[in-house]
Amino acid sequence: MGFKKKGLVIGVSGGIDSAVALTLAVQELGKDNVYGLLIPEKESAPSSTSLGAEICESLEISYEEVSISPILESLDIYDKKEQIIKRTCPEYDPRIHKTSLVLPDFLNQGLLNVPYIQLIKDGEAIAKYRLKANDYLELIGLQNVKQRSRMLVQYMCAEKMNYAVCGTTNKTELALGQFVKYGDGGVDIEPLADCYKTQIYALAKLLNVDEAIIQRPPSADTWSHFTSDEDFYWRMPIHVMDQLLYAQEHRLSVEVIEKNTELSRETIHKAQRHIDRMRNTTTYVRAAPPICYLGR
Incomplete structure (x- = not known):
């Protein structure tokens, strides 16, 4: 090697x-x-x-x-997480509820990008609460x-x-x-x-x-209720996301994208803006740390 x-x-x-x-x-x-x-x-x-x-x-x-x-546990991760969920979801009881973090389905709700905590009881989603921005980041x-x-x-x-x-x-x-x-x-x-x-x-x-x-289903597997990448990150089926990414990479026409995805032209343009926003907000993740030179 x-x-x-x-x-x-x-x-x-x-x-x-x-x-x-x-x-x-x-x-x-x-x-x-x-x-x-x-x-x-x-x-x-x-x-x-x-x-x-x-x-x-x-x-x-x-x-x-x-x-x-x-x-x-030594970093108090579980307890800190529970505190956020409890102040977001009044009915949350860790003894009976599992939780997941979800975003709206893009193909049905468009560019709306509001995160929610979802409560699950006995395998069924029973409630959904919108997260405040600071709580989401934490x-x-x-x-x-x-x-x-x-x-x-x-x-x-x-x-x-x-x-x-x-x-x-x-x-x-x-x-x-x-x-x-x-x-x-x-x-x-x-x-x-x-x-x-x-x-x-x-x-x-x-x-x-x-x-x-x-x-x-693909998942980061970090929530007590199994949360797929489609529910949280992609917000659309993976075959659609990959078609859109491939089209961007190879500069395919919107007519070809319409045929391959069966999406309307309006939805395609919105999806492309959604992808561009994800790319832009995660640029720092892909970048190498900058070298800073300290002058006198």
Whole structure:
């Protein structure tokens, strides 16, 4: 490897991106040079760990599970998060409710970009409360500690083994800034960064990834109720988002986009503004830290 490392460490989430990255790494480097890490916390979906373990075992690689809950508890992340939810949602009771963070569906509600806390009881959404801007920013900051803690564990393991850390960010996520700086974005290599999310699905089929992983909705898996990227970040089906991103990249005409997405011209123009706004607000996430020279 160019890094002069012995192999790769990969955080295995039970999702399609990590499954594809893991399978490709094993094909390229061999099962003895790839190490899997399951990094759950108490709000993770149980399927994240079970599906992650299953793919590690099917590929016959060594792996271990390291919970980051103690790290998060030591930083008071769960309690701070509960305080925000309680002042936002008067009826919230952590003993009976699960929560998720959602945004309005773009195709039905357009450019309206207001975040809501959703309460779920017995698997059913029972209430939705609009978040204040300051509360939203604080929640995002608290949630991002989870991604950064996972990366801390990956580097601790990688440096012990003299391995490099392999990322799982795809081209869709990279274009939209859909990753956490110094979290899942803080890796040594990104093998999927030139593949749109829909291409990752095609790769998964080609690589015979478990159908249960392919069918699982993509998610950062940081809320007590499983929240898909479509519900929170994309705000539209992924095949539509990827068509729009591909069209921008290759300067396709609006007529071609209409045919491929079956969206109206007005909706396409609004969607393109939505994408541009996401790109602009996440420019700092993709940028390298600027070098500042201190003069006299």
